[in-house]
Amino acid sequence: MIDKRVATLAEAVADVADGATVLVGGFGNSGVPVELVHALLEQGARDLTVVTNNAGSGETDIAALIRERRVRRIICSYPRSAGSVWFEQFWRAGEIELELVPQGTLSERMRAAGAGLGGFFTPTGADSLLADGKEVRVLDGRRQVFERPLPADVALIKADRADRWGNLVYRTAARNFGPTMATAAALTVVQVREFVELGGLDPEAVVTPGIFVDRVVQVAR
């Protein structure tokens, strides 16, 4: 029998290792798996590489991970947000590494990892300093830069509902990076608002099929 449901947040992130690469869903404050990130904070893993769109703001989730010195390196597209004070402070002090990636390339690099591809050429950023040190070719008359896949050890994402097979549906724009990140990690951990019976999700509406999901934990809203 397949049952990917776990009872507690602590159990969901229990085996995240020091030095792990962790994908964290969310765009701004939309779709961030806040409770899973807090569970990771309590679990204590350190020396993490965190892949996420923004670098957290205020004192919660990713900002808290940074504040507590758990993040060695962040790979993101837009670390400078209102309230991203912890990231900015650590960055100025040289205490956190930043790899800046254009947003579409960030998403596509994870997609490539999940799809088993060796990388891809993209026109995005090909004429910018973000292409420094990378192979650039003229393809179909356009300069394009070669980007490598971005696989991870763990993905932490937020969905709305799941069944015990790990099939997922999301809510409005909270979907954002979730479906792509779910494919790119060795271990995909999902927090959901609600569990439903197997067969309770419309198969035409499932966004992330359970094959991409390893653990699901319920977090009441």
Place this chain on the structure above:
Amino acid sequence: MIRPLSPTDVARRVARDIPDGSYVNLGIGLPTLVADVVGPDKEIVYHSENGILGMGPAPSPGEEDPELINAGKQPVTLLPGGSFFHHTDAFVMMRGGHLDVSVLGAFQVSETGDLANWATDEAALPPAVGGAMDLAVGAKRVLVMTTHTTRDGRPKLLPRCTYPLTAAAVVDRVYTDLAVLDLCPEGFVVREVAPGVTPEGLQAVTGARLTFAPDLTVVHPD
């Protein structure tokens, strides 16, 4: 006397160039004004990089959904016919040439259509790029909406950008408070000027050499 266009008037002028039925992405900042001034005679589908097509205006106070936000992280609504999709698909729409129009802000635009709109030479702030580079390379038409000069009067339309490039040779048309300019093989071609703006006066606040269209007219926002 020179009467620069207000941001809303520039937005009205941009809106006039967006055909009915277009799929459009409006960049953060000035471009978002365009949605407020598009006439009711046009059906425009707005795209947001975080996975929304058919994005509507801000909700009424108290109706905000913290997860339904735009690229600037402000609460928005979804119109009938709208849809949600994941980030990779949102950028497939951008990079893959499916958007008809992208309206972007700019720090600088060069006479060859290069765009600099993501980084200045300020080293005190961490760099941040977001979706700027994807928007600049993907849309069928890339329109830039900006002030003609910086706050301290330095030109933004230049022979060559001095700030880090977002993308090379991508801009189709620039709308400023002083003029509407097309990017052509000969460089910036001025199509329209704000009331009171002379060719000499415009050239004096522009870094790049300007060509003036034979049928140069005064901008009419509506």
